[in-house]
Amino acid sequence: MSTPPTAEEFADRLFRSALGAMEIFSVHLGDRLGWYRALAVHGPATPAELAARAGGHERYAREWLEQQAACGILAVGGDGRFALPPGTAEVLTDESSLAYLAPLARMLTASAAQMPALLEAYRHGGGVGWTAFGADMRESQAEMNRPWYERALPAALAGVGDLDAVLRRPGARIADVGCGGGWSSIALARAYPEATVEGVDVDAPSVELAARNAKEAGLGDEGRLAFRHGDATLLGEGGYDAVFAFECLHDMPRPVETLVAVRRALRTGGTAVVMDEATAEAFTAPAGDVERLLYGFSLLVCLPDGMAHRPSAGTGTVMRPDTLRRYAAEAGFRDVEILPIEDFGFWRFYRLHA
Structure with missing residues (x-):
């Protein structure tokens, strides 16, 4: 049995988990808006260039680009353009790669959208059927596999x-x-x-x-x-x-x-x-990372x-x-x-x- 964490240690864990959750949702935004693909195909961009290439509002593009660079997902050059590194591009845009994980963000976002229904199921029984999760869940599972x-x-x-x-x-x-x-x-x-x-x-x-x-x-x-x-x-x-x-x-x-x-x-x-x-x-x-991932899928999707x-x-x-x-x-x-x-x-x- 592992040693239980102190309050400070567990607070730090939740803080870092919150950072990870925010990154997941930001990846979902970039994936669905086509911003990652625009960077992968056309190269580094300023907020105005990205919005012109892929659509979207320039002010939101600037906030997203800066957040992505602050998280270390994107790199920013001395000319103010934001770039998608090759390895990151493979994970986020290459649908043929075994490392392709952009759909994971879409899947988790679809789960989060059903949180009121999940709470109801957990309180009273019943569940949340596959159709309720919608196209994002259905398509993300297909794309990830x-x-x-x-x-x-x-x-x-x-x-x-x-x-x-x-x-x-x-x-x-x-x-x-x-x-x-x-x-x-x-x-x-x-x-x-x-x-x-x-x-x-x-x-x-x-x-x-x-x-x-x-x-x-x-x-x-x-x-x-x-x-x-x-x-x-x-x-x-x-x-x-x-x-x-x-x-x-x-x-x-x-x-x-x-x-x-x-x-x-x-x-x-x-x-x-x-x-x-x-x-x-x-x-x-405690269990390993794979087991933790599977329990997460079970809590949010498969068991309901x-x-x-x-x-x-x-x-x-x-x-x-x-x-x-x-x-x-x-x-x-x-x-x-x-x-x-x-x-x-x-x-x-x-x-x-x-």
Whole structure:
């Protein structure tokens, strides 16, 4: 057990946390206004130049630029122009980079906007559903996960030989349950060109977003990739070689029912894969940074989303391996295997054996 902080030490911690929160909100402003991208593309700018390039009010641009420089996010030259350093630009503007984190600010801002509803849920039960968080939440999650699906997922799956062989079967059918913005489905369709991929999601705007993303990715008209609005029961019985659930099972109010539908959807010899948060095996306190991050997501987003429906398992983001094993067993799977996929963001891959 660590030594409890003094009042001064804890006050300092909260003070620094407040600074971090303010930086997050300032990043959200710069991201949504397009100011970071303008600096990345066109180079250093004065407040007037930035407002002329990207729009916005010059007085607000000056305050934001000075605040960003005061925080060390931007650099300021002797000519009074503010510059976005290359490494920072990658994190804030490069949508293909595994270091891309600008959507995190958007996600946390969307959570903060729902604080009155969250307080109500915490006081009286109930929850705050995914639709209530709006487009900022929906799109930020899709954008933050996109680089991992596009750049890391194909190699990760190829590294598991027997799984890769299933996915490469000529005419293989793959389902992606809880597909969200569709980037996981798009990555699967690209990695396995002889397969057909079907994404399903209970959130209708997410299905529409996925279809738009697929079309922009050049996969909307091939017939190998489709999206449907609904839950896993849409998949029917015995029609799929593989069913995936990427970072969604912990959000579902009835995860066992979903896994039952997944098991029924598999053909003989098919495989089910769940990618979910790489939590610790058991609760410990104090915990490491990843665990703290996951609990934060759970408090603000995932648990309230799951609790917005009745009945609800109330899983939350911190779904530990034993919890998934229990859900899988209740759904009729005989075993759960942790796949040898490492260094894949904050996630862990499980294969469920029917």
